[in-house]
Amino acid sequence: MxxxxxxxxxxxxVLHYHxxxxxxxxxxxxxxxxxxxxxxxxxxxxxxxVKRLRGRMLVRGMRPEHVPEALARLQKVFGLATISVAAEVxxxxxxxxxxxxxxxxxxxxxxxxxxxxxxxxxxxxxTSQDIGREVGAAVAEATGWRVDLSSPDVEVFVEVAQQRGxxxxxxxxxxxxxxxxxxGRAVSLFSAGLDSPVATWRMMxxxxxxxxxxxxxxxxxxxxxxxxxxxxxxxLADWHGPLKLTIVPFIEAQQAIIAYTPEKFRTILYxxxxxxIAEAIAREDxxxxxxxxxxxxxxxxxxxxxxxxxxxxxxxxxxxxLIGMDKQEIIDEAHRIGTFDISILPQDDACTxxxxxxxxxxxxxxxxxxxxxxxxxxxxxxAVLAQIQTEVHYPSWWHEPVPQDTTTM
Ligand code: ATP
Ligand code: MG
Numbered sequence: 322m323x324x325x326x327x328x329x330x331x332x333x334x335v336l337h338y339h340x341x342x343x344x345x346x347x348x349x350x351x352x353x354x355x356x357x358x359x360x361x362x363x364x365x366x367x368x369x370x371v372k373r374l375r376g377r378m379l380v381r382g383m384r385p386e387h388v389p390e391a392l393a394r395l396q397k398v399f400g401l402a403t404i405s406v407a408a409e410v411x412x413x414x415x416x417x418x419x420x421x422x423x424x425x426x427x428x429x430x431x432x433x434x435x436x437x438x439x440x441x442x443x444x445x446x447x448t449s450q451d452i453g454r455e456v457g458a459a460v461a462e463a464t465g466w467r468v469d470l471s472s473p474d475v476e477v478f479v480e481v482a483q484q485r486g487x488x489x490x491x492x493x494x495x496x497x498x499x500x501x502x503x504x505g506r507a508v509s510l511f512s513a514g515l516d517s518p519v520a521t522w523r524m525m526x527x528x529x530x531x532x533x534x535x536x537x538x539x540x541x542x543x544x545x546x547x548x549x550x551x552x553x554x555x556x557l558a559d560w561h562g563p564l565k566l567t568i569v570p571f572i573e574a575q576q577a578i579i580a581y582t583p584e585k586f587r588t589i590l591y592x593x594x595x596x597x598i599a600e601a602i603a604r605e606d607x608x609x610x611x612x613x614x615x616x617x618x619x620x621x622x623x624x625x626x627x628x629x630x631x632x633x634x635x636x637x638x639x640x641x642x643l644i645g646m647d648k649q650e651i652i653d654e655a656h657r658i659g660t661f662d663i664s665i666l667p668q669d670d671a672c673t674x675x676x677x678x679x680x681x682x683x684x685x686x687x688x689x690x691x692x693x694x695x696x697x698x699x700x701x702x703x704a705v706l707a708q709i710q711t712e713v714h715y716p717s718w719w720h721e722p723v724p725q726d727t728t729t730m
Contacts, residue, residue: 333407338378366394369391399501413486421436434468437479439480441481441483504527506606508534508602509532510595511553512550517614518664532608534569559717573701584679588676592634593634609638627684
């Protein structure tokens with residue numbers, strides 16, 4: 322991260338979020354959840370104090386040397402629009418001006434600037450205009466920058482509230498979105514390929530609390546996909562907080578599908594069973610939706626007809642955040658999130674025993690259902706569910722001892 326600011330002796334982080342659409346009780350719920358998520362992310366950095374204050378949050382009591390790490394963590398807390406590092410000073414014009422000059426001096430070269438001043442209460446012996454004038458003059462003198470109020474290179478923010486002054490330059494972009502946990506819970510079908518980690522991240526960003534479910538075909542295929550799903554879960558936990566991953570040995574269902582149904586419906590039937598099993602896990606978890614990494618037309622199983630034939634097996638909504646994205650857009654996002662390098666690690670993919678030679682691209686639902694009727698669906702689902710294992714993946718910043726055991730659901 323490039324750092325264009327000095328870290329003051331008593332740093333205060335100013336966290337902004339978008340408030341559009343947040344009204345009344347909904348806003349309070351959103352803010353309380355965001356505060357909890359921020360507190361959790363910063364707890365192992367001396368548990369700084371997080372306070373909600375008029376549509377933003379202030380983090381106080383942090384040691385200056387912890388600030389870079391705090392910024393890195395906060396850039397993964399969904400709901401934050403911007404993060405700034407402020408100096409906290411006495412609410413006097415000379416003190417505000419001195420703090421602004423200290424920050425402006427270390428700023429990379431620029432030509433123009435503007436002071437954005439706010440005064441919460443009216444009882445100070447100066448107005449917002451006074452702040453703008455005094456701080457502006459001091460910064461101009463110290464840097465040679467010109468004032469440009471409409472499109473400045475640099476913005477110097479000065480906020481005076483509750484007998485304190487906050488001064489900061491610039492804002493670091495947060496990840497946006499909504500705080501994890503504000504949108505309810507969902508189960509994500511998590512393959513460890515390129516798409517599903519991106520799909521999962523996108524739904525976390527919309528505030529969903531997510532539970533990952535990975536299906537593997539051992540011993541017909543190697544353990545690589547399972548290990549990849551674990552590494553990806555570790556990575557996504559940094560954005561989400563503790564993250565459940567359920568590992569599902571799927572081979573028994575696959576073998577029944579191979580033995581008793583036409584080859585061309587195999588992929589669709591695998592997916593139908595995955596949805597049913599994921600839904601059973603979701604019900605146990607009080608989750609109300611499923612997430613997949615499907616993208617329209619990307620592969621044969623993702624035509625409109627096939628998506629419909631697959632979704633028919635689910636009763637919960639199936640969220641497909643990548644449905645309208647190109648492969649390249651998904652790859653670009655995987656790079657930004659950091660999942661790309663793990664997703665492309667080699668794994669057994671097209672096992673000739675399990676994958677069909679011919680794939681139906683326009684499956685008719687009644688034919689798929691008829692093919693499936695050769696199977697005892699309930700018994701197969703139950704047999705698979707009897708073998709699942711759930712583990713919890715903790716963020717790298719986790720602050721409490723991590724239990725070592727793997728628990729079964
Ligand atoms: P991905 O890149 O996510 O692996 P894909 O391009 O390989 O997707 P498909 O194999 O058709 O596409 O899978 C579509 C979706 O079905 C995946 O995005 C994922 O949500 C789910 N899925 C497929 N295989 C698995 C698996 N082994 N475990 C969990 N979910 C899976
Ligand atoms: Mg895949």
